[in-house]
Amino acid sequence: MKTTKAEETRNRILDAALELFRERGFAETTMRDVAVAAGVATGAAYYYYRSKEDLVMAFYVRTDQEAAEMFAAAVAASKKLEKRIKGLIEAKFAQFAEHRALLTALLKTGVDPRDPLSPFGEETRAVREENIAWYARAIEGSDVKLPKDIAADVPRLLWLYHMGLVYFWITDESEGQVRTHRLLDATVELVVGLLKAAALPFMGPLRKKAVKVMRAFE
Amino acid sequence: MKTTKAEETRNRILDAALELFRERGFAETTMRDVAVAAGVATGAAYYYYRSKEDLVMAFYVRTDQEAAEMFAAAVAASKKLEKRIKGLIEAKFAQFAEHRALLTALLKTGVDPRDPLSPFGEETRAVREENIAWYARAIEGSDVKLPKDIAADVPRLLWLYHMGLVYFWITDESEGQVRTHRLLDATVELVVGLLKAAALPFMGPLRKKAVKVMRAFE
DNA sequence: CTTGTGTTTTGAACACATTCAAAAGTGTTC
DNA sequence: GAACACTTTTGAATGTGTTCAAAACACAAG
Numbered sequence: 001m002k003t004t005k006a007e008e009t010r011n012r013i014l015d016a017a018l019e020l021f022r023e024r025g026f027a028e029t030t031m032r033d034v035a036v037a038a039g040v041a042t043g044a045a046y047y048y049y050r051s052k053e054d055l056v057m058a059f060y061v062r063t064d065q066e067a068a069e070m071f072a073a074a075v076a077a078s079k080k081l082e083k084r085i086k087g088l089i090e091a092k093f094a095q096f097a098e099h100r101a102l103l104t105a106l107l108k109t110g111v112d113p114r115d116p117l118s119p120f121g122e123e124t125r126a127v128r129e130e131n132i133a134w135y136a137r138a139i140e141g142s143d144v145k146l147p148k149d150i151a152a153d154v155p156r157l158l159w160l161y162h163m164g165l166v167y168f169w170i171t172d173e174s175e176g177q178v179r180t181h182r183l184l185d186a187t188v189e190l191v192v193g194l195l196k197a198a199a200l201p202f203m204g205p206l207r208k209k210a211v212k213v214m215r216a217f218e
Numbered sequence: 219m220k221t222t223k224a225e226e227t228r229n230r231i232l233d234a235a236l237e238l239f240r241e242r243g244f245a246e247t248t249m250r251d252v253a254v255a256a257g258v259a260t261g262a263a264y265y266y267y268r269s270k271e272d273l274v275m276a277f278y279v280r281t282d283q284e285a286a287e288m289f290a291a292a293v294a295a296s297k298k299l300e301k302r303i304k305g306l307i308e309a310k311f312a313q314f315a316e317h318r319a320l321l322t323a324l325l326k327t328g329v330d331p332r333d334p335l336s337p338f339g340e341e342t343r344a345v346r347e348e349n350i351a352w353y354a355r356a357i358e359g360s361d362v363k364l365p366k367d368i369a370a371d372v373p374r375l376l377w378l379y380h381m382g383l384v385y386f387w388i389t390d391e392s393e394g395q396v397r398t399h400r401l402l403d404a405t406v407e408l409v410v411g412l413l414k415a416a417a418l419p420f421m422g423p424l425r426k427k428a429v430k431v432m433r434a435f436e
Numbered sequence: 437c438t439t440g441t442g443t444t445t446t447g448a449a450c451a452c453a454t455t456c457a458a459a460a461g462t463g464t465t466c
Numbered sequence: 467g468a469a470c471a472c473t474t475t476t477g478a479a480t481g482t483g484t485t486c487a488a489a490a491c492a493c494a495a496g
Contacts, residue, residue: 005462006474030452041476046454104330111325113389171331182434190427209408216400223492224444248482259446264484 010048013038014062017045017055022098026056026105050116056105057117060096061127067095071134081142082192088134089162089184093169093177100177103170119163132159144192147199150207153214154195161191228266231256232280235263235273240316244274244323268334274323275335279345285313289352299360300410306352307380307402311387311395318395321388337381350377362410365417368425371432372413379409 016038020029031052035042049055074087096103109115116123135155139146146154165187169180198207234256238247249270253260267273292305314321327333334341353373357364364372383405387398416425 009474031454032452042453043455043477044475047474050454052453107329108326111329111385111389112322167329171329179434183431186427186431186434190431209404213401213404213408216397216404227444249484250482260483261447261485262445265444268484270483 009038009040009044013040013045013048014055014058018059018099018102021056021102026052026102053105053109053117056102057124059099060103060106063095063099064092064127064131067091070095075134075138079141079143081138081144081195082188084138084142085135085158085162085192086184086188088138089165089188092162092166093180100170103166107167107170128159131162132156135159135162144195145199146195147203147207149211150198153211157214158191161187227256227258227262231258231263231266232273232276236277236317236320239274239320244270244320271323271327271335274320275342277317278321278324281313281317282310282345282349285309288313293352293356297359297361299356299362299413300406302356302360303353303376303380303410304402304406306356307383307406310380310384311398318388321384325385325388346377349380350374353377353380362413363417364413365421365425367429368416371429375432376409379405 013034017029017034020033020037024033031045032042034055035045038045045055049058070091071088074091075084077087078084106117110118112118113120115121118124119128132155135158138158139151139154165180165184168183169177172180174180197203198210231252235247235252238251238255242251249263250260252273253263256263263273267276288309289306292309293302295305296302324335324337328336330336331338333339336342337346350373353376356376357369357372383398383402386401387395390398392398415421
């Protein structure tokens with residue numbers, strides 16, 4: 001738990017930023033505000049973070065890592081893949097609930113895959129792979145047995161599915177994000193149903209076609 | 219074809235902007251550059267366009283409208299739905315090819331549905347509905363008969379599918395966007411196959427489930 | 437013509453993210 | 467403890483999207 005002085009400053013800046021972002025909103029908070037609140041000069045914020053959005057990314061990474069126990073609990077809670085996936089995604093929502101709106105800032109830069117903060121880019125590989133690994137664990141020992149030819153790809157696909165829901169959630173202004181939860185309920189059923197159906201003997205050709213699509217994605 | 223003086227100025231600004239965007243890139247072009255190139259004061263650009271991105275949107279709308287004949291040709295070219303959809307999407311790519319990179323600017327603001335320039339928002343309804351209508355026309359008189367319960371939703375879903383491909387295309391840096399074309403080939407087959415399968419008698423329950431999902435989307 | 441009203445155009449001013457050169461601090465080597 | 471190198475901190479300067487109050491213009495009504 002030893003934090004050097006620099007670490008301490010770094011955290012102070014992030015904490016100050018988050019507090020202001022939550023109170024006032026991302027766009028309404030200036031980097032000067034953040035610096036003042038953290039008790040440092042404006043330039044200091046840029047010594048530790050590349051951009052205003054980078055602050056949000058730091059928050060995202062930190063929060064996502066802190067969620068590890070909740071993810072583990074979600075997987076442990078049931079043998080049913082459907083429940084596990086729902087659990088994982090709901091855990092993520094719960095974790096980020098307080099700062100939901102803030103994440104739109106990440107969306108804006110993130111849609112461009114060339115942006116360092118893109119969820120598909122090189123820089124975010126570590127978090128991404130960690131997240132994908134959770135879906136691999138969810139499948140392992142669940143009630144769904146995957147055919148060999150698609151097994152390697154499915155965790156990545158589930159991650160993609162989860163990203164879609166996260167996007168929907170971030171932009172969902174309905175009370176308590178009910179709409180997202182309804183969508184989750186409906187689609188998770190569909191997705192797992194599809195995975196189960198994929199194992200049926202006569203589904204071989206269709207799987208081949210699907211695998212071909214995934215290869216195009218790379 | 220009468221263009222008032224104001225119209226003329228408006229167009230001059232957009233044309234100057236596009237020229238610069240193509241030569242130099244969106245981020246690298248300043249609004250001052252645009253104004254100078256168009257022979258007006260900086261403020262004039264903002265009299266006609268709300269923002270720098272709004273220039274791109276104006277270009278998008280204009281180009282999309284100009285594509286009407288190509289869309290019509292794509293639908294007329296075949297009775298096979300698969301070919302028609304491919305044709306529509308390829309027509310769009312062809313039309314925007316020269317300014318592909320430019321559209322990332324729209325992505326950035328567009329991911330936020332609250333943004334006026336979002337493809338899902340109120341302001342863009344007209345273009346969106348026009349685009350959706352093309353998919354309705356593609357289905358009409360094609361080799362695919364849709365079940366009543368989903369018929370109304372399918373054009374909108376195809377539009378969504380096409381948006382996904384457009385997103386992929388915009389961000390696809392492969393030579394001539396081959397990867398997107400491969401993805402298009404592979405998925406359009408899958409999509410149409412799915413629509414055909416949906417008509418089979420025993421698919422009723424699954425369709426019901428799918429419709430439920432669409433309702434959650436609203 | 438003159439006046440008045442609405443439209444178009446102007447360019448300076450503003451706000452804010454980001455950069456940068458210089459200063460201050462910290463620690464290490466002799 | 468002096469000299470050096472490296473890290474951290476500073477705050478002024480820069481660049482650019484956007485706003486705005488004032489001018490210039492267009493044109494209708496009297």
